[in-house]
Amino acid sequence: MATSETPATGQGTGRRESGRSLRELADLITPMAIRVAVTLRIPQQVSGGRLTAQALAANTNTDPDVLERILLHLAAVGVLTRDDGGLFGLTPVGAQMLVENDMVANPDFLDLNTVAGRAELSFVHLLDVARSGDTVAYSAQYGTSFWDDLGKEPSSAVHFDQVMADGMKKRVQEIAEAYDWGALGNVVDVGGGNGTLLVGLLRAHPGLRGTVVDRDAEPATRAFRDAGLSDRAAALSGNFLEPLPPGAGGYVVSRIQSDWNDADVRTILGHCADAAGTRGRVVVVDEFAAEEGVRTDSETDLRMLMYYGGKERTMEQVRQLAADVGLSVTSLRRAADWTIMELSRAPRGYRPVPTG
Structure with missing residues (x-):
């Protein structure tokens, strides 16, 4: 029988071999068992002290027999421990289910009640x-x-915006410093969520003004107020698959290259181009895929496909979509691991900047 120091072995299948077999790679049981445990907050309950399956079932309003069978499987694969008294605890691998802000194993990502989990x-x-x-x-x-x-x-929606904002916070300073945002005078952050990027740009460029356009204006409005930027920033509720308010010096889009299909990317860039006119700029801020045929993050690429019908695109692929709506690349700037691609409706005879 397993001790409190080791995971329990599987019933009827013997101890699992080290390494991952094809069957383990194709396994749906373990991933779903882990997600159920996270959704029920099993890791949090056993992290402070070991509990029986019966106690955990009472705490989570679940069937004791079914829950115990799920927990036994997680013990068999090394996620939980089970001691001689039937008390379950966490292995070092299972403790990863408690990690925050880790897209591999955090409750926000694995919880079946969250937008990402669904x-x-x-x-x-x-x-x-x-x-x-x-x-x-x-x-x-x-x-x-x-x-x-x-x-x-x-x-x-609030949770999704916060996940996007958390990712942006890690690189907003580099983005603000890598490009002369102040020269644009006024920018529209298209699909800017709760305003995290625009707040960073306004703080770094005191002469800049800006507007967020997204499905719900309230989160960004609140962020601007909290940051003391309400005199230079505003938010509008709107659908960026529809025409945008015209006349700004720059129209900023981030993460559109992966979250939308080709037709929608053309539509979004086209509306930006129409609003910018011949004097404004369209600025794509993103982490692009590697060259064609070399997917550096295949899991993310497949998620974009399944969630949105999108894909992880290369700079050249985005350039081609932009060209379809009359936009040319006028500059490229690096911001840590992201790229700032400036686009415009250039005059006839202009030679665009190569993306290769």
Whole structure:
């Protein structure tokens, strides 16, 4: 029998070999068991002291027999421990379920009640997508698009904006310093969420003014107020698949290159170009994929496919989509691991900056 120091072995299958077999790579049982445990907050409950399956079932309002069988499997694969008294605890691997801000194993990502956790279930439609090439798996799973579903639940939208903001906070200073944002005078952050990027740009460039356009203006409005920037920043509720307010010096888009299909990217860039006119700039701020055929993050690429019908695109692929709506690359700047791609409707005869 397993001790409190070691994971329990599987029943009837023997101890698992070191390394990962094809069957383990294709296993759906373990990932779903982990997600159920995270959703039920099992890691938090056993991190402070070992508990029995019966106690955990009472705490989580679940069936004791079913929950124990799930916990026994997690012990068999080394996520939990189970001692001679039937008390479950965490292994070092299982403790990763408590890690915050880690997209590999945090409650926000693995919790089946969160927007990210729900979206992961769309992978059951991967075969349909492979056959059709254009099926949006999230819609097949839930009967609505990811974005429309997000808009139905305010708490999910807030959570999604915060996840995006947390990622942006890590690089906003580099983005603000890598490009002369102040020269634009006034920028519109298209799909700017809760305003994290724009707040960073305004703080770094005192003469700059800006507006966020997104589905809900309130989070960005609140952020500008809290940052003392309400006199230089505003937020508008709007759909950036529709025309944008014209006349700004720059229209900023970030993460659109992966979150949307080709047609939608063209639409978004086209609306930016129309609003910018011949004097303004369209500025794409993003982490682009490596050259064609070399996917540096295949998991993210597949998630973009299944959640949104999008993909991780190279700079050249984005340049081609921009060219479809009359935009040319006028400059490229590095901001840590991201790139700032400036686009404009250049005059006839202008030679665009190569992206290769």
